[in-house]
Amino acid sequence: MSLKxxxxxxxxxxxxxxxxxxxxxxxxSLNQKLAQRAAQIAQDKxxxxxxxxxxxxxxxxxxxxxxxAEGLPENAIKLKKLFIEHDGFYIASPEYNSSFSALLxxxxxxxxxxxxxxxxPLSAYSGKVAAIGSIAPGALGGLRGxxxxxxxxxxxxxxxxxxxxxISFGFEAFDDKGxxxxxxxxxxxxxxxxxxxxxxxxxx
Numbered sequence: 266m267s268l269k270x271x272x273x274x275x276x277x278x279x280x281x282x283x284x285x286x287x288x289x290x291x292x293x294s295l296n297q298k299l300a301q302r303a304a305q306i307a308q309d310k311x312x313x314x315x316x317x318x319x320x321x322x323x324x325x326x327x328x329x330x331x332x333x334a335e336g337l338p339e340n341a342i343k344l345k346k347l348f349i350e351h352d353g354f355y356i357a358s359p360e361y362n363s364s365f366s367a368l369l370x371x372x373x374x375x376x377x378x379x380x381x382x383x384x385x386p387l388s389a390y391s392g393k394v395a396a397i398g399s400i401a402p403g404a405l406g407g408l409r410g411x412x413x414x415x416x417x418x419x420x421x422x423x424x425x426x427x428x429x430x431x432i433s434f435g436f437e438a439f440d441d442k443g444x445x446x447x448x449x450x451x452x453x454x455x456x457x458x459x460x461x462x463x464x465x466x467x468x469x
Contacts, residue, residue: 281465282313284347284354288369290320295400295435296357296407298443299454303355303398306458312465315351317344319368327374341375345389348376353394353465355458360401360410369414377421391422394468396461398430398454400438406431426464428457 285304287296297318304314322340325331337345348354358365376389385391395418399407408431418425430453432438438445445451 280311280313281353281462281469282315282351283307283462283465284351285314285316286319286354286356288319288356288358288366290318290368294359295402295438296359298439299357299398299400299430299432300355302439302443302445303357303396303454303458306455307355307462310459310462312462315347317347319372322372324371324375327371332378337375337378337380341372341378342380344372345376345380348389348393351393352469353396353461355396355398355461356414358397358399358407358410358414360399360405360407363409365410365414365417370417373417373421387421390418392424392468393422394424394426394461394465396426396429396457398432398457400430400432400435402435404433406433406435424464424468426457426460428453428460430454430457 285300287294287300289296301316304316308314322344324338324340356369358369361367377387379386397411397414399411401407411429411431415425430450432445432450438447438450440446445454
């Protein structure tokens, strides 16, 4: 076996698996575009990326009585499995009233619940790495909504990297190919994803 083949096998073994999604299910969501662009950057850095749409994992509003009667919804189990299988996740989070979306909170609430005997607490989150970002029509780029999101993730044992991207004036931010027009925005996103990928690799 050649040295090149050995190096390729080592690289494949250590390939980091990262999940990308937006906290919005709206068709044409700016944050879905941001998640897609972030995933492409991570893939270019050698990560194994999976991009999902939370619209494909619809669940009822979390209700402890419903959980007691019926257990976790099928989509909650599917989504939790994806989180467990990946080393980390990236959230492009829209700002709703200075916080993050109800869709995102509900998804996180459901998959925080155990559904198997002897399941490790917070199995979808504990020890995982996350990066967060946002894009919004206004001048702050959804920055205010990232504060409570970062706090919540830290409280459920997720390592959230310091670098983040909050991209302002979102309706004008992308070109027809899905690329960020402003080089400063692009470099901010790349810095966040670079830190994300590196941290996930170190903690594997």
